[in-house]
Amino acid sequence: MYAWPASKVPVLPGQGPDLTVHDTARGRLHTLEPGPVARLYVCGITPYDATHMGHAATYTAFDLVYRLWLDSGRQVHYVQNVTDVDDPLLERAAATGVDWTELAERETALFREDMTALRMLPPEHYVGAVEAIPRIVPVIERLRAAGAAYGLEGDCYFSVESDPRFGSVSGFDAALMRELSAERGGDPERPGKKNALDPLLWRAARPGEPSWDGGTLGRGRPGWHVECVAIALDHLGMGFDIQGGGSDLVFPHHEMGASHAQVLTGEFPYAQGYVHAGMVGYQGEKMSKSKGNLVLVSQLRKDGVDPAAIRLALLGHHYRSDWEWTDAVLDEAVARLARWRHAVSRPEGPPAEALVGEIRAALADDLNAPEALAAVDRWAETQEREGGAETGGPGQVSRAVDALLGVAL
Ligand code: ZN
Numbered sequence: 562m563y564a565w566p567a568s569k570v571p572v573l574p575g576q577g578p579d580l581t582v583h584d585t586a587r588g589r590l591h592t593l594e595p596g597p598v599a600r601l602y603v604c605g606i607t608p609y610d611a612t613h614m615g616h617a618a619t620y621t622a623f624d625l626v627y628r629l630w631l632d633s634g635r636q637v638h639y640v641q642n643v644t645d646v647d648d649p650l651l652e653r654a655a656a657t658g659v660d661w662t663e664l665a666e667r668e669t670a671l672f673r674e675d676m677t678a679l680r681m682l683p684p685e686h687y688v689g690a691v692e693a694i695p696r697i698v699p700v701i702e703r704l705r706a707a708g709a710a711y712g713l714e715g716d717c718y719f720s721v722e723s724d725p726r727f728g729s730v731s732g733f734d735a736a737l738m739r740e741l742s743a744e745r746g747g748d749p750e751r752p753g754k755k756n757a758l759d760p761l762l763w764r765a766a767r768p769g770e771p772s773w774d775g776g777t778l779g780r781g782r783p784g785w786h787v788e789c790v791a792i793a794l795d796h797l798g799m800g801f802d803i804q805g806g807g808s809d810l811v812f813p814h815h816e817m818g819a820s821h822a823q824v825l826t827g828e829f830p831y832a833q834g835y836v837h838a839g840m841v842g843y844q845g846e847k848m849s850k851s852k853g854n855l856v857l858v859s860q861l862r863k864d865g866v867d868p869a870a871i872r873l874a875l876l877g878h879h880y881r882s883d884w885e886w887t888d889a890v891l892d893e894a895v896a897r898l899a900r901w902r903h904a905v906s907r908p909e910g911p912p913a914e915a916l917v918g919e920i921r922a923a924l925a926d927d928l929n930a931p932e933a934l935a936a937v938d939r940w941a942e943t944q945e946r947e948g949g950a951e952t953g954g955p956g957q958v959s960r961a962v963d964a965l966l967g968v969a970l
Contacts, residue, residue: 562643564687565673568680568969570631571960573917577632578925582803583881585811585835586730590927593802593834599630600638600801602793602832603684604810607644608668609653612675613855614875614886615807615848619838621872621967622880623805624681625928626836628965632921640796641684642789643669645691646771646782648746661771675858678868680967686796690788694773697783697791700825701762702776704787709824713753715765717778719787721758724820730835731812741812746785760817762787786817793831794822804832808881811837839883848886856886869968870895876930876966897938898970901962904941905970910954911947916940917961924965937962 584591603623606616630637644650645665654661669689676683690697701717704710709723721727733741735758742749742758749757761784766772772780783791793801799822804815819831840847843854861871874894878884904910916936923932940958943949959970 562669562687562689562692564641564683564685565677565681567683568967570628570682571964573632573961573964575917576634577629577921577965579633580626580629580925580928582626582834582836582927585815585837586732586830588732591834595630595635595802595833598636598638600640600797601626601630601803601805602640602789602797602801603803604789604806604814605642605644605687606668606672607647607650608665608672609650610855610857611668611672612858613841613848614843614858615841616672617675617679617858617871618841618875618878618880619805619807620676620681621679621875622836622838622928623803624967625880625924625930625965626803626805627682628967629921629924629928632965637682637685638797639682639684640686640688640793642693642792643687643689644785644788645669645689647690647785651770671859675862678862679858679872680868680969682967686792688792688796690783691773693788693792693795694775694783696795697787698763698776698778700787700791700794700821701778701783703825704762704821705777707824710762711755713751715779716761716781717763718754718759719762719784719817719821721756721760721817721820724824726823726829727820728816729830730816730819733812733816738812738816745809745813747813758813760784760786760813762821786814787821789814790818790821790825790831793818794826799826799828799831801832803834803836805836806838808837808839808883811835838880839878842883842885845885847883861891866891867895867898869970870898872966872968873898873934876934876968879931880928897934898968900941900945901937901968902970904944905955905959907944907948907955909949909952910944910958911940911949912951913940913954913957913961916958920961920965930966933966
């Protein structure tokens with residue numbers, strides 16, 4: 562699958578610091594030290610109701626990671642998937658009388674437009690579940706051959722007990738795991754499973770559902786966790802630097818993915834860091850497809866909102882916090898964008914070296930974008946109050962805000 566066009570990232574003088582970020586598996590901050598090529602996997606959308614502010618906030622967080630790594634002199638191999646066949650997609654298609662492939666294509670196209678408008682750097686590999694099936698099937702077959710998977714009425718399940726490190730990503734207890742499994746696409750109540758938490762690897766063909774050739778597995782379609790594992794291992798290999806996503810993916814999705822990969826390869830860890838973005842609420846509830854309380858990037862764009870202001874609104878909240886989207890949040894961002902653009906519109910201004918250092922330091926400290934924004938605010942205030950004698954100061958600020966925050970002034 563193709564991704565979307567990349568905006569050019571200005572190269573800043575000097576080199577940024579390494580990223581210290583909160584790792585869910587360690588339960589604390591951890592400084593990542595990627596090699597010359599940093600490896601990032603971020604779970605993509607299931608293509609319907611794209612792109613709401615919860616999605617946009619998550620992808621903004623990992624876009625900052627990408628930009629920081631570039632600024633530290635590294636290349637970045639970024640992989641993202643699209644779950645273009647799954648129960649929720651098929652259910653939505655059936656409920657609205659739309660062909661599921663059309664729905665997936667239309668929503669993926671909309672997502673690409675939104676990502677381009679928000680200046681998100683594109684993944685090098687943007688991979689759909691359907692196109693990855695020939696890679697997913699052998700992964701399941703190998704798990705089965707290793708005794709880590711079993712059949713149940715034609716379906717195939719992963720045995721969580723085959724991984725002695727199961728639980729090492731979330732650290733959750735069995736009761737919470739069971740509760741979350743039921744909430745987030747698992748089937749802990751299904752009779753005949755070895756462990757209630759065991760997730761589906763392969764769902765045998767059902768009448769009226771799409772299915773593909775699964776070799777020794779028979780016709781069917783893949784489970785969600787193994788989809789990401791097959792794609793990540795194919796393009797990044799074990800021990801990649803960051804597995805990212807929203808905090809609702811900690812369990813079961815990222816826990817199961819890590820277990821699948823660790824059992825499959827005998828290596829640990831699957832990822833050096835598990836990084837999770839908070840949830841964005843609207844009108845008192847988590848923004849989600851099931852609640853129907855979505856604020857869409859495309860709708861705001863249609864209403865004439867500058868995508869740079871949407872991006873600033875997202876950056877105004879720390880990525881790990883849960884927060885609420887309101888009209889005031891957007892109004893503040895629009896005003897801030899206008900202040901910044903006014904401040905950089907003259908050739909002279911206060912020196913920018915210190916500001917570039919402040920933005921770098923704030924972002925390297927667990928992606929503290931609100932602190933980076935506050936530093937630019939202070940520079941803009943000084944510029945408006947005193948102006949300054951240094952030619953090129955505003956230009957340097959505008960390049961730094963572009964390169965590190967992805968906002969074009
Ligand atoms: Zn995933």
